Amino acid sequence: MLRRRIIPCLDVSGGRVVKGVEFVNLRDCGEPVDAALRYAEQGADELCWLNITAGDEAWDHLLAQVAHAGTRIDVPLTVGGGVSDEPHVRDLLGAGADKVSINSAALDRPDLVAECAERHGSQCIVVAIDARRTGDVWEAVASGGRRVTGRNAVEWAREAVERGAGELLVTSMDSDGTQRGYALDLYERLLAAVDVPIIASGGASSPADIADVLELGVSAALAASIFHDGIHTVEEVKHTCRERNLPMR
Amino acid sequence: MTAVTVVDYGGGNVRSLCAALERCGAAVTVSADPSVVAASPRLMLAGQGAAGAAMQALESSGLAEALRDAAQRHVPLLGVCVGLQVLFDHSDEDDCACLGLLHGSVHRIQGADRLPHLGWNDVEPLIEHPLTQDLPAITYFAHSYAVTADIPSAVAVTRIDQTTIASVVARGSVAGAQFHPERSSEAGRQLLRRFLDWDGSH
Numbered sequence: 001m002l003r004r005r006i007i008p009c010l011d012v013s014g015g016r017v018v019k020g021v022e023f024v025n026l027r028d029c030g031e032p033v034d035a036a037l038r039y040a041e042q043g044a045d046e047l048c049w050l051n052i053t054a055g056d057e058a059w060d061h062l063l064a065q066v067a068h069a070g071t072r073i074d075v076p077l078t079v080g081g082g083v084s085d086e087p088h089v090r091d092l093l094g095a096g097a098d099k100v101s102i103n104s105a106a107l108d109r110p111d112l113v114a115e116c117a118e119r120h121g122s123q124c125i126v127v128a129i130d131a132r133r134t135g136d137v138w139e140a141v142a143s144g145g146r147r148v149t150g151r152n153a154v155e156w157a158r159e160a161v162e163r164g165a166g167e168l169l170v171t172s173m174d175s176d177g178t179q180r181g182y183a184l185d186l187y188e189r190l191l192a193a194v195d196v197p198i199i200a201s202g203g204a205s206s207p208a209d210i211a212d213v214l215e216l217g218v219s220a221a222l223a224a225s226i227f228h229d230g231i232h233t234v235e236e237v238k239h240t241c242r243e244r245n246l247p248m249r
Numbered sequence: 250m251t252a253v254t255v256v257d258y259g260g261g262n263v264r265s266l267c268a269a270l271e272r273c274g275a276a277v278t279v280s281a282d283p284s285v286v287a288a289s290p291r292l293m294l295a296g297q298g299a300a301g302a303a304m305q306a307l308e309s310s311g312l313a314e315a316l317r318d319a320a321q322r323h324v325p326l327l328g329v330c331v332g333l334q335v336l337f338d339h340s341d342e343d344d345c346a347c348l349g350l351l352h353g354s355v356h357r358i359q360g361a362d363r364l365p366h367l368g369w370n371d372v373e374p375l376i377e378h379p380l381t382q383d384l385p386a387i388t389y390f391a392h393s394y395a396v397t398a399d400i401p402s403a404v405a406v407t408r409i410d411q412t413t414i415a416s417v418v419a420r421g422s423v424a425g426a427q428f429h430p431e432r433s434s435e436a437g438r439q440l441l442r443r444f445l446d447w448d449g450s451h
Contacts, residue, residue, distance in 0.1 A: 002409060003369040003387065040434075045369055045389075071268035076389055076432045093297065096264045098391065098432060121298050121331075123365040123391040166365045166393075197367045219368060249369045249387050 003249045004241065005045035005220035006210065006234050007078075007199060008227045010035055013052045015061060019228050029228040033069045039227065040075050042234040045249055047073065048101075048169070048199075048222055051081030052144070059088075063095045070096020080128055080169075089116045093124060101126035101169055104142040107149055107156065110163055117164025126199075127165035129153055131186055132173045138186050145173045154189045161194045168198050169222065175203025179225060182213040191217050207232055207240035214246050250276040251445040254289035256316070257281045258306040262297045262431060266329065269431035273441045283315035291445070292319055296331030300355065300394070301343025303331050313348055320350045323422040325449040330392055333418060333425025342394045350423045353400045357393055360412030365393045370407050372416045372428065372436075378404040379447050380417060380424055386436035388416075388428035395427055422449030 010017045010032045017029040029035070036047050049069070051062050059082065066079055079092050080101030089100045100120075106113050106127050117125045130145055131138040131153035138153040157168055170190060172183035182203045190198050197219035204210050204223035213221050226232045238248045253275045257263050267277045270293070280286060294316070296303060307313040320326060328336045335347045340355035347355070358364060367390065374384040381404050390407070395414040398406040403415035407427070416427045417440075424444070430437030 001371065002366070005368050067264065070265050074269065074272075074432065074434045074437065076391070076429070093262075094264075096262075098262065098265075098297075098429070119298075119302075121393075123367065123393060124297060167367060195363050196365070197363050219363065 001247045003045065003247050004214045006043075006237050007046045007048050007220050007222040008039040008044050008234060009048040009050055009201070009222045009224040011050045011052055011224060012062075012065070015065060017228065018052070019224050032065060033072060035228070036069050036073050036077075039234055040073050043238060043249070044075060044234045046076045046078060046220070049077060049079045051079070054082055063091055066092060066097055067095040078126060080126065085112065086115050086119060089120060089125070093120060099124045099126050099167070101128040103128040103130065104147070106160060107140060107142050107151065110159060113160055113163040113165055117166070122164050122166030125165055126167045126169050127160040128169040128171070129157060129160070130171045130173050133183070138189070141173060153186070154193050157190055158193050161196050165196060167196055168194065169201060170198060171201040172203060176201070178203055179205030181205060181209040182221070184213060184216060187213060187216050187218050207237040210237050211241045211244045211246060214241060215244065250274060251291065252276045252278070252289070253291040253293055253445065254278045254280055254286060255293045255295055256286055256312055258303060258310060258312055262329075262429065263295045266293065266295045266431040269437060270441060273438055273445060275445055281310060281312065283311040286312060286315040287318060289319070290324065292316070292324060292326045294326065294328040294332035294335070296329050296333070296335070298331060299342055300331055300334050300340035300347065301345045303335050304345050304347055307335065307348070316348060317350065320421070320423050323449050325422050325444065325447050326424065327444045328425040329431070330427060330429055333427050334394060334396070336418070336423060336425050337396060340394065351402045351418060351420050351425070353396055353402070355394050355396055358395050358409060358412060358414065361409045366390050366395075366409050370409065372405050372407055374405050376404050378419055378451055380419055380440065380443050381405050382443060383436070383439040386439065388430070388433035388436050390428045392427065419451065421451070
């Protein structure tokens with residue numbers, strides 16, 4: 001039986017793991033490769049490496065770091081952040097990423113998803129969607145939440161899948177870093193709208209929060225703060241999930 | 250130290266596969282040169298991407314011929330993910346003719362609740378084979394196409410919702426793993442070690 005995945009997320013800025021609240025007030029949380037190895041050791045099913053530094057020099061540094069991490073870890077690695085064209089995707093896969101996530105660039109130019117999926121296969125193209133609640137609807141926002149797009153996040157999810165996204169990584173911006181739990185209604189809508197795996201992100205404060213969102217039917221839960229701060233280990237989260245009869249590795 | 254050549258035809262996961270083989274103690278060569286492949290005592294075919302592009306790269310470079318020749322000489326060969334899929338006669342992905350080293354066709358997975366089949370799943374042994382001795386195990390998959398469990402070369406299988414696929418195949422010295430051993434932690438290393446110890450017989 002296919003297991004649900006627990007994915008620690010490394011937000012990497014200037015070559016270091018950082019974590020902020022609602023994408024601001026960043027705190028230093030150590031070396032990304034060390035953190036990746038530590039989480040893999042704890043039983044992480046996959047790792048997500050989110051690059052949050054822009055610029056060409058930062059990009060070359062990112063590729064070098066991913067190449068280093070990619071040869072040292074033995075679980076899958078998804079890399080995203082600042083991916084704006086197909087050569088970026090090719091470079092990251094060549095460096096050792098197993099999947100690449102595309103966010104704002106896909107919203108700006110949805111054809112990019114099809115180009116990347118045709119060339120590299122849907123199984124390695126993740127479309128990341130940052131969603132913010134506006135009344136009763138969830139709106140997709142771009143550029144780390146700084147740019148309003150006016151697009152319905154669930155509609156955009158459907159289009160991204162039609163264009164070849166093999167997985168969706170959806171973050172509730174209202175919940176991210178707040179540790180108030182996942183935005184369950186957002187994932188219910190997404191699960192009904194698309195038939196690719198969905199990774200839920202944003203808001204985990206406890207193993208129970210993660211079990212709650214996995215019980216809805218999402219394939220994976222991504223979390224950062226609760227792991228970086230050493231509040232909970234991946235193994236503790238998995239233990240709680242197993243007690244709730246969720247299929248875990 | 251067991252020598253193994255990873256055939257580089259432009260697929261994505263060559264680097265991580267080499268690192269995993271080195272962790273198992275292998276002496277790894279990466280090559281896109283058919284003459285190097287022809288002289289290798291043990292071969293691996295990595296795979297990430299689509300079957301059509303993979304076959305085009307293999308045929309145009311002369312690597313396909315070198316692989317067919319190696320199979321005739323019973324050189325142990327292990328394909329991973331798309332590297333497994335191109336061992337068969339045909340793939341529905343891009344409707345392309347493949348290497349024809351194993352009989353049967355690769356189809357889009359039917360009966361899964363969600364595709365791609367992404368994540369960790371059980372690999373259950375179907376018959377006794379040198380490559381399946383550590384099974385059952387849980388390994389990492391990332392694909393939408395597969396050969397079905399009733400294919401004659403299936404030696405281990407994996408259940409996905411309403412369907413079952415062949416997750417390890419072998420016939421003679423030609424074998425494949427649909428999952429990614431290089432990303433499957435200890436379970437992946439076990440398969441790679443079995444492959445490095447395998448003389449290509451059954």
